[in-house]
Amino acid sequence: MEPHSSAEQEQFYSEIQQLINVRKLVVTASNHIMDEGDISLNDLAIISELAIDGAMTASNLAKKTGMQNSYISTKIxxxxxxxxxxxxxxxxxxxxxxxxxxxTGKHLFQDLYQAFPEKYDTLIKNLGDLLDNKAN
Structure with a gap:
């Protein structure tokens, strides 16, 4: 196996850093949106699928949310x-x-749904400010 050039290593490092930054952004965004209580982004995905599509099998829920069956079982x-x-x-x-x-689950979905537009607007403004500060 040939050693990678310095430029390739720098490119790889840069791409990894971008992925890490995207992950941080997603975590920050989900924490901002989910500050209503002890609900995770995965919980919200499960609740949303059930609120929109109604009752379903655990395996169908796993497919719709992109989660593994074993994880869905634990979350359920x-x-x-x-x-x-x-x-x-x-x-x-x-x-x-x-x-x-x-x-209770339906009420939680409604509460989050109603609060989302305001939280989304605040989040987008804060992210814009953050990006502007990073550019300067």
Whole structure:
């Protein structure tokens, strides 16, 4: 294997730094939007899918959110304990789990949905200020 040139290494480093900065930006944005309580961006994805599309299987929820089945299972268990979701099995197939939002989960979605435009506008302004400061 040939050693990489200094320019290639610099390019690689620059691209990695850009990815790290994007990740930081996403974390900052999600923290700003999610400051309503102990809800993560993944929780919001699950709640949003169920609020929009209604009850579905855990595996379908995993596909729609882009999360792995094992992670969805863990999140569902946690959200069941928080009383945000309900779960039942289909008669004839006990392994098929159907999840849906509880009234608490629906109210949480509505609260976040109503607060989002104001939070989004504030976030965009703050990000613009941050980018302007970095450019100077």
């Amino acid at each position: 268990s946690s959200m069941l304990k928080q009383k945000l979701l309900t779960e039942h099995t289909v008669s004839g197939n006990r392994r098929l789990r159907i999840v849906d939002l509880t009234s």
